[in-house]
Amino acid sequence: MIKYIIKRILYLIPIMLGVSAIIFALKTFTPGDPARVILGNDATQEQVDAKREELGLNDPVVVQYVNYIKGIVTKGDFGDSYRTGTPVLSEILPRLKTSGLITLGAVAIGAVIGIILGIISALRKYTWVDSLVLVISMFFQSVPEFVVGLVLIFIFAVTYHLLPSSGIETAAGYIMPMLCIGLSSVASYTRITRSSMLEVLSEDYIRTARAKGQTESNITKHHALRNAMIPVAQSIGTNLGNSIGGAMVLETVFGVPGVGKYITDSITQRNYPSVLGGALIIAIVLTIINLLVDISFIIIDPRLKSTIISGGKKKVKKAA
Amino acid sequence: MKLKRLVGLSLAAVMALSMVACGGKEPEGVTVSSKEDDVTVAVGNTANSDDQNTTKSDETLVVALPSEPSSMAPTLVGESENESSIISGAIMDTLVAQDQVTGEIVPNLATEWEWVDDYRLQLKLRDDVKFTDGSLLTPEDVIYTFETLATQSGNNDGGKFLDSSKNEIVDEHTVILGFNTIAPDMITMLTWTPFSIFSQEEVEACGGYEAASDNPIIGCGRYKFKEWVQGQYVTLERNEDYWNTDYTGYFKEIKFTFTQDAASREMAVEAGDATVAYDIPIAQASTFLNNNNVKTSFYSFGQVYHIWMNIRDSKAMAEVKVREAIDKALDYDAIAAYATGGQAGQALGYLDDKVPFYVQSYTKEERAQDIEGAKALLEEAGYGDGLTIRSLGTQDDEGLYTVMQAQLAQAGITLEINTVDIPTFVQGANGGDYDIILVGEYLDSRNPSAYVFFDQKSIDTFNIGGDKYTTDEIWGAVQDVIKATDNDAAKEKVATLEEIMKRDTLVLNLCPQLRAVITQPDIKGLSTRERGFIDVTGFYRAS
Numbered sequence: 001m002i003k004y005i006i007k008r009i010l011y012l013i014p015i016m017l018g019v020s021a022i023i024f025a026l027k028t029f030t031p032g033d034p035a036r037v038i039l040g041n042d043a044t045q046e047q048v049d050a051k052r053e054e055l056g057l058n059d060p061v062v063v064q065y066v067n068y069i070k071g072i073v074t075k076g077d078f079g080d081s082y083r084t085g086t087p088v089l090s091e092i093l094p095r096l097k098t099s100g101l102i103t104l105g106a107v108a109i110g111a112v113i114g115i116i117l118g119i120i121s122a123l124r125k126y127t128w129v130d131s132l133v134l135v136i137s138m139f140f141q142s143v144p145e146f147v148v149g150l151v152l153i154f155i156f157a158v159t160y161h162l163l164p165s166s167g168i169e170t171a172a173g174y175i176m177p178m179l180c181i182g183l184s185s186v187a188s189y190t191r192i193t194r195s196s197m198l199e200v201l202s203e204d205y206i207r208t209a210r211a212k213g214q215t216e217s218n219i220t221k222h223h224a225l226r227n228a229m230i231p232v233a234q235s236i237g238t239n240l241g242n243s244i245g246g247a248m249v250l251e252t253v254f255g256v257p258g259v260g261k262y263i264t265d266s267i268t269q270r271n272y273p274s275v276l277g278g279a280l281i282i283a284i285v286l287t288i289i290n291l292l293v294d295i296s297f298i299i300i301d302p303r304l305k306s307t308i309i310s311g312g313k314k315k316v317k318k319a320a
Numbered sequence: 321m322k323l324k325r326l327v328g329l330s331l332a333a334v335m336a337l338s339m340v341a342c343g344g345k346e347p348e349g350v351t352v353s354s355k356e357d358d359v360t361v362a363v364g365n366t367a368n369s370d371d372q373n374t375t376k377s378d379e380t381l382v383v384a385l386p387s388e389p390s391s392m393a394p395t396l397v398g399e400s401e402n403e404s405s406i407i408s409g410a411i412m413d414t415l416v417a418q419d420q421v422t423g424e425i426v427p428n429l430a431t432e433w434e435w436v437d438d439y440r441l442q443l444k445l446r447d448d449v450k451f452t453d454g455s456l457l458t459p460e461d462v463i464y465t466f467e468t469l470a471t472q473s474g475n476n477d478g479g480k481f482l483d484s485s486k487n488e489i490v491d492e493h494t495v496i497l498g499f500n501t502i503a504p505d506m507i508t509m510l511t512w513t514p515f516s517i518f519s520q521e522e523v524e525a526c527g528g529y530e531a532a533s534d535n536p537i538i539g540c541g542r543y544k545f546k547e548w549v550q551g552q553y554v555t556l557e558r559n560e561d562y563w564n565t566d567y568t569g570y571f572k573e574i575k576f577t578f579t580q581d582a583a584s585r586e587m588a589v590e591a592g593d594a595t596v597a598y599d600i601p602i603a604q605a606s607t608f609l610n611n612n613n614v615k616t617s618f619y620s621f622g623q624v625y626h627i628w629m630n631i632r633d634s635k636a637m638a639e640v641k642v643r644e645a646i647d648k649a650l651d652y653d654a655i656a657a658y659a660t661g662g663q664a665g666q667a668l669g670y671l672d673d674k675v676p677f678y679v680q681s682y683t684k685e686e687r688a689q690d691i692e693g694a695k696a697l698l699e700e701a702g703y704g705d706g707l708t709i710r711s712l713g714t715q716d717d718e719g720l721y722t723v724m725q726a727q728l729a730q731a732g733i734t735l736e737i738n739t740v741d742i743p744t745f746v747q748g749a750n751g752g753d754y755d756i757i758l759v760g761e762y763l764d765s766r767n768p769s770a771y772v773f774f775d776q777k778s779i780d781t782f783n784i785g786g787d788k789y790t791t792d793e794i795w796g797a798v799q800d801v802i803k804a805t806d807n808d809a810a811k812e813k814v815a816t817l818e819e820i821m822k823r824d825t826l827v828l829n830l831c832p833q834l835r836a837v838i839t840q841p842d843i844k845g846l847s848t849r850e851r852g853f854i855d856v857t858g859f860y861r862a863s
Contacts, residue, residue, distance in 0.1 A: 020553070030744075033743070033747065034745070036746060037743050045770065048760075067376060080792075083390040094550070094551070099549075127682055146581075150583055150587070153584060153587045154587060157587060157591035157593065158586070158587050158590045158591045158613075161591060161592060164591075164593050165584065165587050165588040165591040165593045166577065166579045166585075166588050166593065166596075167552060167553070167577055167579075167593075168383070168515070168552070169552060169553070175722045200549030210809075217630070251578075252580040252581050253579075253581045254579075254584065254585050255384075255577060255578060255580070255581075255584060255588075257388075257550070257552055257578075259552025261551075261580070262551075264580075265580075267388060268741065268742075270743045318716070
């Protein structure tokens with residue numbers, strides 16, 4: 001197991017190199033001079049040249065890239081923001097916490113609603129209830145998140161004044177972003193829960209339980225649900241990554257100072273160290289999340305241990 | 321049957337949701353305003369005709385801005401950040417100000433001033449101005465400020481015209497500021513926020529101007545800095561020791577929040593979470609005109625949309641007949657209606673018509689769309705089979721270019737629209753990578769930087785847009801405008817310059833550029849500073 005975790009952590013190296021190389025290439029081939037961006041439109045060419053020198057932009061791209069990677073590895077230095085002059089890492093970490101909180105809340109909301117709807121759907125299979133659940137969950141998956149966001153603001157902030165329209169000064173400010181992202185993932189949880197429940201409900205041991213006179217609610221709660229939750233739990237893990245992406249878009253709608261808004265702003269400002277640092281930190285976080293999710297699979301269902309760790313390969317003992 | 325019932329039920333559910341979301345019920349506590357309450361504010365620092373506020377309240381004004389400033393130092397970030405100027409405009413104060421109604425320069429931190437010679441301006445300072453740390457404003461602070469501004473000249477239009485070697489402290493209340501260019505109207509520049517006076521002691525204690533910008537700025541303005549929670553908000557509080565005792569700030573505190581999405585900013589006002597939503601796109605703002613829960617205000621601020629034609633690099637544009645053909649093919653009324661959301665008409669001169677030295681150089685009849693005339697001119701210029709030209713603009717210009725594209729097509733001119741992000745635009749505009757370019761120019765003073773497109777010294781260096789072309793005649797006429805001693809004299813000189821521009825079709829004047837602000841219905845006192853930045857200190861709630 002430890003060997004597997006180390007191996008997965010080592011995977012970070014090529015991932016980081018790949019992400020950083022792509023963004024460095026973008027930075028190189030995209031028009032627009034970062035020095036000009038920093039100094040403003042009225043700076044003289046001499047001032048721009050001096051700034052380029054100071055930022056190391058006159059060095060060959062490979063040298064710039066190697067220096068950047070060296071800074072991260074040796075000093076944890078992701079560079080300084082062109083806009084504010086402060087280290088990118090110190091700007092991103094508090095924002096990462098905000099985005100993480102929203103993501104976790106969104107996943108929790110999506111999972112709870114999705115699981116409940118999935119169970120209802122499975123227990124009322126092929127009835128109008130089943131179809132209605134499907135329509136509702138598909139509705140939230142089909143409508144773009146920012147549209148749902150604006151509708152939520154209109155309902156909860158403008159019309160009923162129940163929640164703040166933007167910002168996260170109070171805990172209430174987190175509710176709408178979480179709800180908005182969470183609703184978009186309801187459909188996937190509903191479908192997984194439904195199909196998993198249907199599969200489990202047709203198992204022999206459920207039939208046995210029924211034959212032994214157990215009530216339907218007892219069978220659902222104690223026998224079916226527990227086993228049906230394994231694929232749902234796996235889906236929650238993989239959805240974490242997607243939800244971080246969703247949070248990035250919605251942060252601009254809800255005025256949330258998260259890492260997504262930070263990167264979006266940085267892209268428009270040609271603030272390369274912030275874009276690069278942000279992308280790398282997100283890549284690291286997603287890789288770690290994936291690792292934790294894989295480990296959690298093993299804890300939830302030990303049968304998966306051999307599949308995940310050895311990739312399904314079994315050692316065949318050679319005959320003596 | 322089941323499916324039909326299901327579809328019926330689903331539709332009913334969707335309709336019910338829509339009814340809840342879009343219900344016309346008036347929320348309690350929201351005052352209704354009418355479309356007539358909307359105001360169009362005049363140019364520059366002039367503003368609405370509301371009565372001046374005379375009361376103080378314990379309320380907080382919440383201003384929703386599109387983005388967070390990177391610094392509280394407007395000089396450091398220049399004109400690229402509206403937000404920095406808006407916030408620091410409340411904290412800091414300038415030597416002179418512009419009258420809200422007449423547009424005249426009036427005393428502020430300086431009580432009187434005079435030009436000692438063409439290059440030196442003497443100002444007498446008030447003796448009762450205190451910074452918010454309690455220290456008194458001194459001539460040393462003023463000199464230090466202007467020396468710093470000169471070193472930061474890359475970030476502001478005016479800093480490059482300062483000459484620190486001519487600065488002088490005359491006595492404990494009098495200073496002389498030096499300039500390197502003869503331009504009497506340069507005093508207007510001193511009303512701009514980046515020319516606010518800062519405390520030398522504070523800046524030196526922080527280790528320099530750049531370092532000071534990360535810390536609470538000690539100003540001598542109407543409000544003082546209270547708190548900046550990065551990524552979330554900036555809060556200011558009323559400066560009870562403000563030197564101008566006639567001024568009464570209505571709001572005890574001003575809080576700035578940052579939301580990029582314009583619809584979200586507007587909804588924050590409707591929800592009561594924000595008092596003012598700044599910088600709503602014109603087309604979007606127009607849709608709120610009949611919304612009784614908010615007040616939508618449009619204002620011009622001295623900036624005019626111009627189309628420049630690249631005479632230096634484009635063979636077709638070098639031909640005056642082609643430039644005239646483009647002029648004739650455009651429907652300026654339609655362009656103005658689109659760009660201003662129907663709030664303003666076309667520009668009949670190079671300048672905004674509310675500028676004191678404005679001259680009308682065209683009549684509407686002269687500018688009527690004439691497709692046949694345009695075709696004839698193209699024929700004469702050798703482009704009878706059609707002409708393809710390439711535009712350069714930012715992504716915000718896409719709509720306006722699309723309107724022009726359809727109009728030009730009628731005359732046989734194909735417009736290839738090239739809209740890019742701002743850094744790419746700056747690079748292309750500087751390099752001359754266009755046939756035509758759309759630029760909004762701020763021309764409310766006769767500051768030399770306003771005429772940079774014709775500057776013989778800088779035309780081949782860094783210069784965003786313009787024709788990339790000038791002559792001794794044009795540059796001479798521009799010099800006369802800049803050197804004119806007063807607005808009446810300037811008007812005559814502007815007329816001469818505009819005659820040349822009209823004769824050679826050097827520029828196409830489209831329409832004034834507008835800004836839109838959405839406020840709660842009972843909020844009054846909307847006023848602006850340079851470049852249309854709102855002056856948040858003037859807002860109050862109607863009793």
